[in-house]
Amino acid sequence: MGEVILQMRGIDKSFAGVPALKKAQFELRSGEVHALMGENGAGKSTLMKILTGIYRRDAGEVIFAGKSVVYTSPREAQEAGIAMVHQELNMMHHLTVAQNLFIGRETMKLGIFTDDADTEAKASELFQLLNIDIDPEELMGNLTVGRQQMVEIAKAISSKARIIIFDEPTAALTESETKELFKIIRDLKAKGIGIIYISHRMDELKAITDRVTVMRDGEYVGTVITRDSTKDEIIRMMVGRTVFEAPKEKSNVKADAPVVLEVRGLCAGFVKDVSFALHKGEILGFAGLMGAGRTETARALFGADKMDGGQILIHGKKVEIHTPQDAVANGIGYLSEDRKRYGLVVQKTVQENTMLATIEKYMHGILVDDASCETETESYIKRLRIKTPSVQEEVSHLSGGNQQKVVIAKWLVRDSEILIFDEPTRGIDVGAKSEIYALMNELVEKGKSIIMISSELPEILRMSDRIVVMSEGRKTGELSIEEASQEKIMHYATLREHESAAS
Amino acid sequence: MEKGTQQAARPAWKKLLQSVGMQKLIVFLALIAIYVFFSIASEPFRSKETLVSIFDASYYIGFMAIGVTFVIITGGIDLSIGTLTICTALIGGTLHDTYGWPIGLCLLAVLAVGLFFGLLNGLMVSVLRLPSFIATLGTMMVTRGLGSIITKTQSVTYPLASDVDGWYRTFFRSPDNFPTGIVLLLVLAVIMAIVLNKTRPGRYILSLGSNREATRLSGVNVVKWECLAYVISGGFAALAGIAYAATYSTLMPGTGNGFELDAIAGVVIGGTSLAGGVGSVAGTLLGVFIMSTLKVGLPFIDLQPHYQLFITGLVLIAAVYIDVRNSRKRT
Numbered sequence: 001m002g003e004v005i006l007q008m009r010g011i012d013k014s015f016a017g018v019p020a021l022k023k024a025q026f027e028l029r030s031g032e033v034h035a036l037m038g039e040n041g042a043g044k045s046t047l048m049k050i051l052t053g054i055y056r057r058d059a060g061e062v063i064f065a066g067k068s069v070v071y072t073s074p075r076e077a078q079e080a081g082i083a084m085v086h087q088e089l090n091m092m093h094h095l096t097v098a099q100n101l102f103i104g105r106e107t108m109k110l111g112i113f114t115d116d117a118d119t120e121a122k123a124s125e126l127f128q129l130l131n132i133d134i135d136p137e138e139l140m141g142n143l144t145v146g147r148q149q150m151v152e153i154a155k156a157i158s159s160k161a162r163i164i165i166f167d168e169p170t171a172a173l174t175e176s177e178t179k180e181l182f183k184i185i186r187d188l189k190a191k192g193i194g195i196i197y198i199s200h201r202m203d204e205l206k207a208i209t210d211r212v213t214v215m216r217d218g219e220y221v222g223t224v225i226t227r228d229s230t231k232d233e234i235i236r237m238m239v240g241r242t243v244f245e246a247p248k249e250k251s252n253v254k255a256d257a258p259v260v261l262e263v264r265g266l267c268a269g270f271v272k273d274v275s276f277a278l279h280k281g282e283i284l285g286f287a288g289l290m291g292a293g294r295t296e297t298a299r300a301l302f303g304a305d306k307m308d309g310g311q312i313l314i315h316g317k318k319v320e321i322h323t324p325q326d327a328v329a330n331g332i333g334y335l336s337e338d339r340k341r342y343g344l345v346v347q348k349t350v351q352e353n354t355m356l357a358t359i360e361k362y363m364h365g366i367l368v369d370d371a372s373c374e375t376e377t378e379s380y381i382k383r384l385r386i387k388t389p390s391v392q393e394e395v396s397h398l399s400g401g402n403q404q405k406v407v408i409a410k411w412l413v414r415d416s417e418i419l420i421f422d423e424p425t426r427g428i429d430v431g432a433k434s435e436i437y438a439l440m441n442e443l444v445e446k447g448k449s450i451i452m453i454s455s456e457l458p459e460i461l462r463m464s465d466r467i468v469v470m471s472e473g474r475k476t477g478e479l480s481i482e483e484a485s486q487e488k489i490m491h492y493a494t495l496r497e498h499e500s501a502a503s
Numbered sequence: 504m505e506k507g508t509q510q511a512a513r514p515a516w517k518k519l520l521q522s523v524g525m526q527k528l529i530v531f532l533a534l535i536a537i538y539v540f541f542s543i544a545s546e547p548f549r550s551k552e553t554l555v556s557i558f559d560a561s562y563y564i565g566f567m568a569i570g571v572t573f574v575i576i577t578g579g580i581d582l583s584i585g586t587l588t589i590c591t592a593l594i595g596g597t598l599h600d601t602y603g604w605p606i607g608l609c610l611l612a613v614l615a616v617g618l619f620f621g622l623l624n625g626l627m628v629s630v631l632r633l634p635s636f637i638a639t640l641g642t643m644m645v646t647r648g649l650g651s652i653i654t655k656t657q658s659v660t661y662p663l664a665s666d667v668d669g670w671y672r673t674f675f676r677s678p679d680n681f682p683t684g685i686v687l688l689l690v691l692a693v694i695m696a697i698v699l700n701k702t703r704p705g706r707y708i709l710s711l712g713s714n715r716e717a718t719r720l721s722g723v724n725v726v727k728w729e730c731l732a733y734v735i736s737g738g739f740a741a742l743a744g745i746a747y748a749a750t751y752s753t754l755m756p757g758t759g760n761g762f763e764l765d766a767i768a769g770v771v772i773g774g775t776s777l778a779g780g781v782g783s784v785a786g787t788l789l790g791v792f793i794m795s796t797l798k799v800g801l802p803f804i805d806l807q808p809h810y811q812l813f814i815t816g817l818v819l820i821a822a823v824y825i826d827v828r829n830s831r832k833r834t
Contacts, residue, residue: 054720075722090717092710094780103710104722106703113701 002030005194006051006163011060013046020046021218024060028163028194033185035197035205035226038215038238042429044198047215048165052084053077065162075104083156084165091148093141098123100140101155126154130184146177153184157193164188165196170204175289182208202231214238238430247461251481252444253282259316260449261332261418266310268300269293270473274310278418278451281444285464286453288493293473294453295337298420302334303327314418328357333411335404337423337453343407346396350388351377353395353406357414380409384439401432408439419443420451425459437463457486471495526774526825530789533818537796545803553799558682560795562675562746563588565688565788567766568773569695570739572787573732575770576699577712578779579628579635581733582763583620583642584740589759590646591616592744596659596754599668606668614741620646621737625730643763651756658755661748675749684746688788691742695735696784708732713780768815769794772822793818 006028013021021043028034036044049055051062053071062069064080071077074084092100098120099106107118123136132150140148149169156164166185170178185195185208197209205212205226212229214221214237221237261278271293278284286294299305301312303321312319314330321327327334336342344353354377355362362369362376377391386405388398395406404424411419421440425433440463444450454460460467467484469477469492477492541548567584574581595613598604604612620642627638662668664676675684699705707728711718719725743762748754771777772793773786797818798811 073722074720078722084720086720090714090720092713092717092780094713095706095710099706099710103706103718106706108703112703113697114703114706 002032002192004028005030005065007061007063008047008051009061009063011047011050011062012058013050013055014058019218021050021057023220024215024218025220026196026213027223028196030162030194031189031192032211033189033195033197033209035199035209035212036215037199037205037212037234038221042215042238043218044215045167046218048084048167048196048198051077052082052165078159078161081160081162082165083159083161083163084167085149085152085156085169086167090152091140093139095140096120096136097134097138097140097143097151098136100151101126101136101158105159122158123154126158130154130157130187132180132184146173146180149173149177149181150184153181157188161193163194163196165198167198169197170199170201174291202234205231205234235430247458247484248463248465248481251282251465253279253465257281260314262313262316263301264311264313266297266300266312267308268305269296269308271296271300272473274470274475276468276475276478278449280449281447282465283440283444283450283452283463285460285467286451286470287457287460287467287489288455288470290455292470292493294470295422296473297470298334298422298451298453301327302332302420304334328414328416331415331417332420333357333414333416333418334420335407335411335422335424337426339400339403339407344395344403346403347394349392349394350381350386350398350406351391354380354391354409354413357410376413377409380412384409384412385435399432400428401435404428404432404436405439408436412443416448418449418451420453422453423455424452425454425456457489460484460489461486469493524774524783524786526822527783527786527789529825530773530786530793530822534789534793534796537793537800541796541800541803545800548800548803553803555680555682557792557795557799558685558688559675559750560798561791562684562688562750563743564762564765564769564794565791566691566739566743566746567762568769568787568791569692569784570736570743571763571766572695572770572773572775572782572784573699573708573735574635575767575775575777576708576779576782577729577732578715578777579729579732580639580767580777581624581736582636582639583624583646584736584743584766585762585764586643586647586650586759587617587620587737587740588743588747588762589754589756590620590650590744591741592661592748592754593650593654593659593756595744596661596748597654599662600659606662606671610671610745613744614738617737617739617741617744618734619737621734621740622730624737625733628733629726629729643760647757647759650759654756656756658753660753663752671745672749675746684750692784692788699782699784704728704731709780709782712782765794765815766791768819771826772819774822774826776826777823790822 004027006026008024008026011021011024012019024043024047026036026047038044046055050057053073053076056072064082069080071080092103095103098116101123102119107115109115120136127134127136132154134143134147134150140151143151169181173181188195199205209226211223212226212234213223214234216238224233257279259277260280264275266274274297276284288294296305300307301321303323303326312321319330321330340346345356351373355373359368362373374391380386381388381391384405386409387402395403398406424436424440428436440450440452452463461484465481467479467481467489468475469479469489471493476495479488547553567588571581571584591613594616595609598612599606599609624639624642627633628635664672673683674687675682677683699709707718707723708731710723711725711729715725769790770782770787771790773783773788773790775782775786794815797814798808801810801814802808
């Protein structure tokens with residue numbers, strides 16, 4: 001680690017009178033990877049937006065390379081050497097890779113014409129430097145998300161950045177892409193660039209960061225050296241209390257619990273020959289790496305994607321599921337990993353979302369019976385402890401955890417027997433997480449059955465009664481909770497096709 | 504490195520097709536097909552005069568379409584261009600008829616009015632963040648009303664080619680009847696194609712149409728460039744006004760409604776996506792020529808002009824379908 005290149009001190013910021021940052025502070029050295037942690041709403045993004053000139057601070061001081069600075073636009077910050085790789089990739093899909101890289105600072109010919117040949121050559125050079133193989137003439141939209149992110153990083157580097165901010169960079173990456181990313185980050189570090197790393201993934205901190213700064217409720221909590229601190233310590237700093245995350249010790253499913261759902265030889269796209277059974281009152285965990293085909297399996301089962309082959313049996317009877325309507329009619333509810341896109345109509349109210357799948361049961365002739373809808377929604381708000389000012393609140397104003405509860409409420413109103421939770425706690429802060437867990441346990445106690453897809457092994461181990469492991473579109477293993485361990489799951493999750501036949 | 508050799512081997516024709524675009528190729532072939540069809544179906548269609556009338560019908564729609572292409576690329580829409588075209592021409596004509604301004608000055612005034620309303624639209628959309636559909640719908644009504652107010656609902660006559668002040672008509676038709684307007688249209692189209700593809704304003708307009716927030720975060724002044732797209736649209740509506748005045752001598756206040764839809768249809772047929780981020784001036788011109796060839800050609804096979812609407816509608820739906828299918832394939 002080199003000398004201090006960035007110091008943010010006493011930063012205040014409020015929005016419409018509501019304080020988002022209170023005396024926040026942050027320090028970065030050159031050649032350091034410094035994690036910024038905190039629950040959602042802790043103020044990480046706001047602090048970074050102040051640093052990059054998107055927001056203006058109300059008070060405090062930012063000292064960059066020895067000078068006190070105020071940036072009024074992202075461009076100013078960029079020119080000064082502060083670049084950000086955004087969580088939602090900021091790409092122009094219709095432009096080429098090179099055009100994306102040099103947007104806003106194109107090389108010009110004769111003063112007025114953009115010189116694409118020159119920017120393409122510069123892009124090639126840059127990619128060579130980073131050891132990544134991307135065609136600068138390719139349209140951005142044709143690249144995978146991982147590759148697009150590489151371009152974003154290249155963009156940050158090409159702007160001669162001295163500080164690069166990564167906002168949840170691995171959220172959409174595959175395992176191998178993550179490895180590639182970490183290699184690039186280490187290279188950047190060796191070049192003396194300071195890196196601010198925002199992530200929710202604890203295991204990544206150990207792998208890549210030097211120091212961790214934790215924020216809570218817009219305030220600075222503390223900074224620790226990664227290698228001298230434990231995961232629990234950091235979590236404790238984030239939540240201000242100890243989180244108990246012990247794995248489940250034994251299955252809670254009764255030995256004679258009937259099978260409610262059986263899937264035989266399901267094929268869909270690259271998903272091949274997946275079979276499993278789900279018992280009454282069971283949480284069946286689906287573990288695996290990103291891209292293992294778990295979501296695809298769930299979507300095919302739910303009728304959202306076409307099933308190429310296989311059978312679905314509910315209570316031992318063969319059923320045909322071709323559309324989500326079929327699935328819902330058969331008592332299956334699906335809670336997507338991407339709530340905002342597939343789970344909720346975020347501009348609508350809590351009540352409208354809750355009743356969305358069941359509205360035909362609450363009709364007076366052709367008119368919606370709003371009164372009974374409201375009573376019903378209110379009972380679920382109470383039961384699920386959804387924090388909302390009223391049933392008429394727009395869902396977009398709720399926190400991630402409460403939005404997830406609204407989706408759960410939607411399927412409970414529908415009286416779904418089988419619930420598929422796809423990454424139930426993604427983007428949800430630690431406190432709300434345990435509430436969702438408690439809720440899931442309550443549901444299975446009441447006789448619902450749950451399929452839970454999760455990429456977080458601690459979550460799988462804490463919640464599941466049984467675990468199905470997938471890899472590359474196939475089921476590679478099945479473990480009871482008693483025999484499961486992180487190591488065993490990872491073993492099956494990394495099995496290749498030819499190996500799984502032997503296991 | 505395996506991939507690198509693969510790229511080098513990417514055949515030249517594929518590269519050409521990527522840069523020209525599948526849709527433009529289809530539209531071009533469709534234009535040829537339509538022209539050949541009329542030529543076979545009707546002997547009199549195969550004349551130089553018919554070609555000239557196709558050109559005549561292309562000028563004002565063509566100018567509007569070139570301008571509004573830029574707005575549509577930003578992901579917006581400009582509904583005011585039809586009435587703005589007539590409004591600018593009415594104002595210019597009134598200055599000439601009633602106030603006796605020399606025609607040169609009148610034409611400059613026409614341009615100024617077009618640019619002014621373009622700027623107004625641009626500011627409403629980029630600074631005030633009004634939805635472009637609503638903002639320009641408002642301007643559409645304002646300009647239509649303004650034309651009537653200024654002319655006191657009287658029609659306006661532009662000087663004829665034989666008049667002293669009729670020199671401006673040679674921009675569109677030379678004294679020996681050569682359709683100079685087509686040259687003007689093509690020259691402006693080439694210039695605007697270069698502006699779109701080879702200059703910063705064009706690059707930023709494409710970029711912000713593809714992803715406004717990303718472009719903003721890249722340090723590009725999106726407010727300025729988005730506004731510029733509407734200014735271009737307004738300016739070209741004024742050029743369309745001049746073209747209209749030069750092609751048809753008498754202008755009635757209260758007309759111009761619906762011109763914008765012809766222009767927008769041409770743009771969309773030419774492959775510019777209403778979702779923004781994709782578009783070309785060449786495609787727009789092809790789209791406009793399809794419109795004007797249909798307009799001029801249909802009477803030759805004994806179909807009344809209102810069939811043009813019917814058939815253009817079908818062509819438009821087909822074009823949008825191709826666009827939607829292509830973009831779905833891309834994602």
